[in-house]
Amino acid sequence: MLTALATAAGEPLTLTEREIPAPGQGEVLVRITACGICHTDLDVLQGHWPIARFPVVPGHEITGVVTAAGPGVSWPQAGACVGAQFLGDSCRHCDHCVRGEQILCPAKRITGIVMDGGYAEYAVLKADFVTPLPEGLDPVAAAPLMCAGLTAFNSLRQAGIAATSRVAVIGAGGVGALAIRYAVAMGARVTAIGRSRRGEAAAREMGAERFIATQDTDPAEALRAWDGGANLILNAAPSTSAASATLTGLAPDGTLVLCGYGPEPLTLPTQPMALNRLHAMINPSGSPHDLRDTLAFSVAHGILPEVTPVGLRDANTVLDTMAAGHAGKRSVITFG
Numbered sequence: 033m034l035t036a037l038a039t040a041a042g043e044p045l046t047l048t049e050r051e052i053p054a055p056g057q058g059e060v061l062v063r064i065t066a067c068g069i070c071h072t073d074l075d076v077l078q079g080h081w082p083i084a085r086f087p088v089v090p091g092h093e094i095t096g097v098v099t100a101a102g103p104g105v106s107w108p109q110a111g112a113c114v115g116a117q118f119l120g121d122s123c124r125h126c127d128h129c130v131r132g133e134q135i136l137c138p139a140k141r142i143t144g145i146v147m148d149g150g151y152a153e154y155a156v157l158k159a160d161f162v163t164p165l166p167e168g169l170d171p172v173a174a175a176p177l178m179c180a181g182l183t184a185f186n187s188l189r190q191a192g193i194a195a196t197s198r199v200a201v202i203g204a205g206g207v208g209a210l211a212i213r214y215a216v217a218m219g220a221r222v223t224a225i226g227r228s229r230r231g232e233a234a235a236r237e238m239g240a241e242r243f244i245a246t247q248d249t250d251p252a253e254a255l256r257a258w259d260g261g262a263n264l265i266l267n268a269a270p271s272t273s274a275a276s277a278t279l280t281g282l283a284p285d286g287t288l289v290l291c292g293y294g295p296e297p298l299t300l301p302t303q304p305m306a307l308n309r310l311h312a313m314i315n316p317s318g319s320p321h322d323l324r325d326t327l328a329f330s331v332a333h334g335i336l337p338e339v340t341p342v343g344l345r346d347a348n349t350v351l352d353t354m355a356a357g358h359a360g361k362r363s364v365i366t367f368g
């Protein structure tokens with residue numbers, strides 16, 4: 033099988049032929065239909081994930097078809113259409129695992145970082161950690177839902193979104209666009225925040241009622257003028273400072289949740305936070321039940337990302353473009 037391998041931090045992907053692996057106890061072999069290219073894949077290649085186990089096959093926005101089930105697997109069997117995400121395995125017996133919050137397991141293992149992921153024609157995955165694809169869902173367009181969609185949906189949920197919420201979304205790349213559409217579909221009012229007005233028309237089309245361009249407006253001040261501030265700010269830009277600059281735009285008891293962030297630490301203005309009981313959190317993707325909910329909600333509300341299909345041989349070019357800061361439609365590797 034053709035495989036793109038991350039061999040060491042700072043090195044481009046290497047295309048190589050490998051034997052198709054056999055599924056072991058509790059595992060399934062999946063013929064991959066599509067794998068989205070996530071910003072985290074770039075972070076791994078750039079060496080920002082010290083836990084990365086090189087050489088590793090990156091990619092955790094996987095859709096595909098099960099071709100073989102290993103010993104002890106009752107579901108899924110050959111022929112099942114499945115998705116696989118960032119969380120690839122966990123201990124199954126800690127307090128978090130038994131409560132269905134496997135994403136918080138101290139022994140969790142991450143697909144495409146410590147376990148081989150989806151930049152290959154086949155992958156062996158843990159049967160407990162693949163998710164059934166709802167019928168009729170296009171497996172290529174759905175690939176980014178496995179990480180970008182899950183992270184956007186679950187971040188809104190973990191930060192306590194309600195139908196009465198005012199939600200601000202920073203950045204309108206893959207995660208940001210989905211966050212705007214999910215928040216609108218959940219009944220919230222939405223303000224989109226970008227550097228320039230370039231993304232304004234698209235954000236309004238997705239249902240945003242306001243747009244703040246940070247190059248000519250202080251975003252915190254503009255948010256406070258929005259009926260007293262945002263109840264929830266979701267940062268989808270790969271910049272920690274963009275998030276910090278909005279924090280005092282929260283209404284009392286509001287929450288800043290970071291889906292995107294850079295390597296620099298988050299600086300928090302402690303006094304305004306204390307006076308208004310403000311919260312800041314980073315939500316790491318989600319557990320298997322969160323992905324099922326994300327997919328069901330996306331199907332029910334017709335929320336699918338716009339994607340550009342690319343070949344495995346194009347992955348390095350896509351990652352270079354991403355590193356240069358040119359965010360476009362989500363690129364999805366397809367195997368045909």
Ligand SMILES: [Zn+2]
Binds near residue numbers: 127137
């Ligand atoms: Zn556990």
Ligand SMILES: [Zn+2]
Binds near residue numbers: 072092118179
């Ligand atoms: Zn991801």
